[in-house]
Amino acid sequence: MSEVLNSISAAVIQGQKDDIANLTHDALGKELSARDILYKGLMPGMDYVGEKFKIGDMFVPEVMRSARTMANSMEILKPLLSETGVEMVGRVLLGTVKGDLHDIGKNLVAMMCEGAGFEVKDLGINVEPEAFVEAIKEFEPHIVGMSALLTTTMRSMGDTLKAFEEAGLRNRVKVMIGGAPVTNSFAEKIGADGYAPDAAAASDVAKKFMEPG
Amino acid sequence: MRTNYRINSGVRFKMLSQDQLQELFDGVLHVLEKIGLDVHHDEARDILKKAGAWVEGNRVRIPPYLVKRSLEMAPRSFTIYARDGNPEHNIHIGPGRAHFGPGPTPPNFTDVETLERRPYIKDDARIVATVVDALPNIDFCESLGTVSDVHPDLSASYEFAEMFPHTSKPIVAWSFGWDDSNDIHQIAVAEAGGQEAFEKRPNYVHYCEPLSPLVSTFEAIDKLIFAARYRIPLIFTPCPLAGGTAPVTAAGIIIQAAAESWMGLVLAQAIQPGLPFFMGGVLSVMDMSAMILSYGAPELSLMMAGATELAHYAGIPLWQTGGCTDSKILDEQAAIEGSLSCFFSALTGGDLCHDVGYTESGITGSILQTVMMDEAIGYSRRITRGIEVNQDTLATDVIHSVGPDGDYLNEEHTKKHSKTEFWYPNLCDRHNFEEWEEAGQKPMRDRVVERTKGILSSHKPSPIKPETEKAIKAIMEAAEKRVQNKP
Numbered sequence: 001m002s003e004v005l006n007s008i009s010a011a012v013i014q015g016q017k018d019d020i021a022n023l024t025h026d027a028l029g030k031e032l033s034a035r036d037i038l039y040k041g042l043m044p045g046m047d048y049v050g051e052k053f054k055i056g057d058m059f060v061p062e063v064m065r066s067a068r069t070m071a072n073s074m075e076i077l078k079p080l081l082s083e084t085g086v087e088m089v090g091r092v093l094l095g096t097v098k099g100d101l102h103d104i105g106k107n108l109v110a111m112m113c114e115g116a117g118f119e120v121k122d123l124g125i126n127v128e129p130e131a132f133v134e135a136i137k138e139f140e141p142h143i144v145g146m147s148a149l150l151t152t153t154m155r156s157m158g159d160t161l162k163a164f165e166e167a168g169l170r171n172r173v174k175v176m177i178g179g180a181p182v183t184n185s186f187a188e189k190i191g192a193d194g195y196a197p198d199a200a201a202a203s204d205v206a207k208k209f210m211e212p213g
Numbered sequence: 214m215r216t217n218y219r220i221n222s223g224v225r226f227k228m229l230s231q232d233q234l235q236e237l238f239d240g241v242l243h244v245l246e247k248i249g250l251d252v253h254h255d256e257a258r259d260i261l262k263k264a265g266a267w268v269e270g271n272r273v274r275i276p277p278y279l280v281k282r283s284l285e286m287a288p289r290s291f292t293i294y295a296r297d298g299n300p301e302h303n304i305h306i307g308p309g310r311a312h313f314g315p316g317p318t319p320p321n322f323t324d325v326e327t328l329e330r331r332p333y334i335k336d337d338a339r340i341v342a343t344v345v346d347a348l349p350n351i352d353f354c355e356s357l358g359t360v361s362d363v364h365p366d367l368s369a370s371y372e373f374a375e376m377f378p379h380t381s382k383p384i385v386a387w388s389f390g391w392d393d394s395n396d397i398h399q400i401a402v403a404e405a406g407g408q409e410a411f412e413k414r415p416n417y418v419h420y421c422e423p424l425s426p427l428v429s430t431f432e433a434i435d436k437l438i439f440a441a442r443y444r445i446p447l448i449f450t451p452c453p454l455a456g457g458t459a460p461v462t463a464a465g466i467i468i469q470a471a472a473e474s475w476m477g478l479v480l481a482q483a484i485q486p487g488l489p490f491f492m493g494g495v496l497s498v499m500d501m502s503a504m505i506l507s508y509g510a511p512e513l514s515l516m517m518a519g520a521t522e523l524a525h526y527a528g529i530p531l532w533q534t535g536g537c538t539d540s541k542i543l544d545e546q547a548a549i550e551g552s553l554s555c556f557f558s559a560l561t562g563g564d565l566c567h568d569v570g571y572t573e574s575g576i577t578g579s580i581l582q583t584v585m586m587d588e589a590i591g592y593s594r595r596i597t598r599g600i601e602v603n604q605d606t607l608a609t610d611v612i613h614s615v616g617p618d619g620d621y622l623n624e625e626h627t628k629k630h631s632k633t634e635f636w637y638p639n640l641c642d643r644h645n646f647e648e649w650e651e652a653g654q655k656p657m658r659d660r661v662v663e664r665t666k667g668i669l670s671s672h673k674p675s676p677i678k679p680e681t682e683k684a685i686k687a688i689m690e691a692a693e694k695r696v697q698n699k700p
Binding site: 053056059060061101102104105108151152155180181183198199200 | 318320359365368389424428430454456457458499501502503504505575576700
């Protein structure tokens with residue numbers, strides 16, 4: 001059995017995004033549970049990729065491909081996981097705030113969070129506070145991540161947080177923010193729960209949010 | 214009498230062939246014609262449509278003839294004037310002329326006293342302008358930061374109001390939108406003596422930044438329209454990341470950046486035919502490990518050189534980039550990255566080279582880096598000035614008169630040329646060990662800080678007119694009123 005799981009890990013590491021569906025079906029055919037495929041096949045592969053990325057042995061395009069590979073497998077596993085009541089690591093809602101059209105940093109955060117086993121919903125760019133609020137109600141994320149590149153649009157982050165409060169949702173989510181001009185002290189000032197200087201740090205912050213206590 | 218004698222009066226750098234440049238040029242036309250850009254500005258789309266562009270929703274495509282006509286309308290050579298009429302501070306844009314200056318908008322600044330990184334404040338704009346005014350190899354001024362200690366909507370207005378009295382070198386002005394662009398323009402016009410006088414002798418340049426890939430944002434376009442209406446020389450400069458928001462290849466990112474910039478060119482020329490226009494683009498790599506836009510990468514210099522050659526091939530000046538670094542402090546990395554990009558930029562003759570003084574990949578502005586780069590630019594300029602060859606410089610007469618076993622120290626020829634043939638450093642130390650030891654064994658960074666503080670304590674920029682002082686006061690009071698009820 002471990003051979004099958006190993007080949008799934010290897011497929012994630014090598015980014016075999018077109019082969020992973022077959023491998024996933026094979027594994028399910030061999031009576032492996034969706035939970036095992038996720039936690040003993042996909043995640044160890046992604047963990048390895050994350051480590052290699054941190055020490056500079058793998059680069060963003062390769063990590064992207066690995067994350068895509070994992071996502072292709074997750075498409076098959078997700079319905080099975082929810083049937084059996086297995087939870088993902090957590091749900092993350094992402095968006096670039098109102099007035100800002102920059103999205104590459106946020107896309108990297110989405111990739112890193114997916115790789116860390118989170119279910120990610122990306123609202124895209126120029127996201128109105130109301131759109132964040134609606135998405136929180138619908139998607140019920142554990143974490144909301146907001147991004148901005150401009151000093152002008154950074155202010156929308158505070159407005160968005162206020163909208164969460166007004167909708168009575170502030171305590172239902174942890175909020176992390178990021179983007180080139182964003183700092184830890186700005187995060188504290190507007191009352192966000194966390195700040196990440198880059199995408200890898202963002203997934204670490206997200207993981208910390210999910211730790212009990 | 215010589216015939217058919219050819220002179221190379223400076224170091225000539227050329228990378229791409231005419232065929233390659235034509236291919237890049239055709240690539241830009243292709244992107245603009247077949248793919249187009251999303252232009253998030255109703256009025257701009259109307260203007261472009263009337264000029265001959267194809268508009269579908271937000272998407273604007275431009276036929277090649279219109280691009281070529283717009284390039285034809287924009288001048289290759291023109292002058293940006295010093296506000297005080299000092300001819301040494303004028304900037305003549307034209308072939309073979311590279312100019313240098315800082316960059317806009319980092320959130321942080323390296324404090325000149327404590328050397329620590331902290332948020333950029335209003336007084337930093339004064340510091341930057343004063344030092345820029347004094348540095349012999351820095352030609353134009355930008356602020357190196359976004360003013361954080363005023364109402365956020367007014368940070369660009371205060372930035373300009375602080376810089377303008379403290380340097381008579383032309384400023385490249387950054388702004389958020391129409392209102393603060395107007396504050397800035399009113400200040401410049403007050404000093405010029407009215408709009409008409411300004412149009413004859415423009416004393417600043419306006420800067421707008423569209424988004425990659427292929428998006429003209431409302432703010433960038435609104436600012437462009439402002440500049441075009443008031444005949445302010447214009448920079449339209451995207452900041453694509455190779456491998457992130459643009460193709461990973463140098464040729465690909467150059468084409469995309471040019472298309473993004475030339476959308477602005479076509480719009481500007483449609484509004485104001487003949488408006489001086491700088492093609493832009495900070496072109497560099499997205500570091501695939503650190504996930505940043507690298508300001509110290511060799512590819513930045515290489516891509517900028519390609520962009521410069523394309524702009525000049527198309528007949529317009531370029532907004533170059535150099536003197537910047539990914540280093541967090543004034544150290545060896547900052548010196549290597551900054552100096553090499555300054556030298557390479559000088560070789561290309563890119564017309565206005567900005568970001569001299571960017572550290573931490575554009576997150577922290579450092580006037581200390583600018584001061585260190587002033588030395589690197591001086592050094593570079595000595596090399597690009599080249600070797601003069603004529604009867605006098607060949608010096609065969611002098612060699613004859615000194616002969617074997619003599620020396621040249623007492624020769625009139627030596628005295629006559631040693632000031633101009635040799636470049637003398639301001640910061641690089643050439644003393645012997647004992648002298649260096651006696652002077653305090655100062656490393657480069659100490660000498661940079663010392664020179665910066667020295668300028669700040671002694672340099673007196675030429676003042677603005679008393680009526681401009683009054684105008685600035687009134688303009689800023691009105692600006693404060695405009696935002697008093699905004700959070």
